[in-house]
Amino acid sequence: MCQWYTSQSPLIPSQGIPLNLLDLFQSYDPTCHHLLRSTKLFLSDIINTDTPPVISTHQLVTLIGNATNLTNTPDTAFLIGQRFFNSDSGPANAVLLNSPNLYIALETLQRFQPLLSPLMTLKFFHDEQDCFIFWRDDSGSHKLNTKLVEIMTVALVSYCKRQFGQHPPWKIYFNYRAPNHLEQYWLHIGENLYFNTAICAMRIPKEYLFKQWREESLSYTLRKTQAEAQLSLLPAQQSLISRVNCVIATGLQTGDKRYMQLETVAEALKISSATLKRHLKFYNTSYQKLLDQERLYQAVYLMHKEKLTQSAIAEKLGFHDNSSYRRSLKRLTGILPSELGLI
């Protein structure tokens, strides 16, 4: 079994998320020709056959791109997001919908990430007061990145709203400037929005993590077993990007500076440097970009979770001194280390 899948690997059953997307936008495009353009998919294959095609993350990104182009309205991503976890698309989704509390739901999202949110990976941690949740790109689609952030943020917000029966006091951070269609954010995401932050994040008071939604039922256990079985049938359980991120993260956490090098990471993945470079190119990214992103995430983590000082963070992330850390952060996000904390 392979350690990772790429953006071209067949992964997502087309009768799950893709079919829900087609349902949502069929009123715009009854034949689905526009929606399926350059996805190499045919409507008849998806809905008629006993063996529906399994699509790659790359194809799913194309489909979402087609949908946003077709409708050409700012609420497209929000409509997709609202239905993302709240529709019946397989056992993993059933496990998520029947989770006993938010903490287990977040763990479920991580465990069954390729089945539940194949385009983005979820990371979370909590300090004494708050839980911080991050959606990290797993598809290499720069053009649609903002849309994907919108989709997954709305997906989690509306999932939680449904589970809690009310809107919990979220604080949501975006690493881009306030968009023109801010009213959509107000309505679908909430009032406490922060733009131009270092990193996209969602924050919720810690007590909400363990508020009991329901008891763990027997059917929940059954669904979990089914989901595990489905997961084990996938080509791999982690994307190449996630895998590289994990290796870098381990390197940063153990302070092993060899992991700052592409070669070491390629070795850990048991492929040549050239192959790794080529794979990353498919994701429109490079090793340096991934390293930068991982350092940024770790910096936020160390600041909020471990409460480290700026110089301790700089040292831990493998920078020579405070000023090179400062420069690097400024180049990457346009902000200073002192502004890194999420207010």
Place this chain on the structure above:
Amino acid sequence: MPNFIRLHITKLVFILLSANTTLLIFLAAGDVKALSVWSGADIFAEGGAGLLTLVWLYLILKSRPSGRITNLLTLGLGLMFVAWWADTLDEFIALPDAITWDHWLESGSMSLGLVLLTYGLYHWHHEQLAISQQRQKQERLVREHRYFDHLTPLAGAQYLKDQIDSDRKQSRQYSSSLIALDLDNFDAVNQTYGHAEGDRVLQAVSQIILLNIRNQDLLCRLAGDRFVVLLPHTGESQAKIFADEITNSLFHYAYRSYTHGEKISISATSAVIMAHQESSEQLLSRLQLAIAKAKTPLARRA
């Protein structure tokens, strides 16, 4: 496309038949010209004009429901097409000099076609005025179809922002008010009855609100289940009365679901603010704060 043919089948058959008859008459009366005397420029100009007439005809039929005005426009354009067609046939078929009816066919059908087209356009103009009158509360004086909402017959947020900004530029002492209306528990409707039913509720609600506002007011769907009414030259207290009237009428409205006809209760929360000298973004974010405050249950307001 099949729908398009079914609606206008008689007219289309009539035009095809007259074109075909003209061709047959020409062939019966005259002789086909030799290739050397064909005039490329004439064929291009006359045939091209005929083709363009067909394109206009297609666009008009495609964009209009069937009816008297559509019939007039079709007949007018159809006759114009026949005239161009006869003119083009002239280039391929030489008629004996003794025959004069071909001039009558060309000029006669062209003039008659133009008269009918003009008559049709005149009535179209009146029809459009009537439609604009009906749409007054949804678009006021500017039409920009790109900003129309795809779900309700209303304009979206961008159109509202443009209208607020242009109003502000026009008058110094600007005294407008805005009402925001947000449906209560709309998520529950979507969850219980499905998103398609939720969409129908939104369409119904937009009609109810339209009935409750004045002719000079503008209703837009801001996002999701949130509507905004722009009330020009209206004070805040007056706007509050309007807002209460709208929420009351929504509360008393008995919406029945599409599939089983159950009653779905609808209620809305409203918030009213008065516009000061500020940009549409600032104004809308103030409105957002107001509606967020109105939506928070009293117990949680500290």
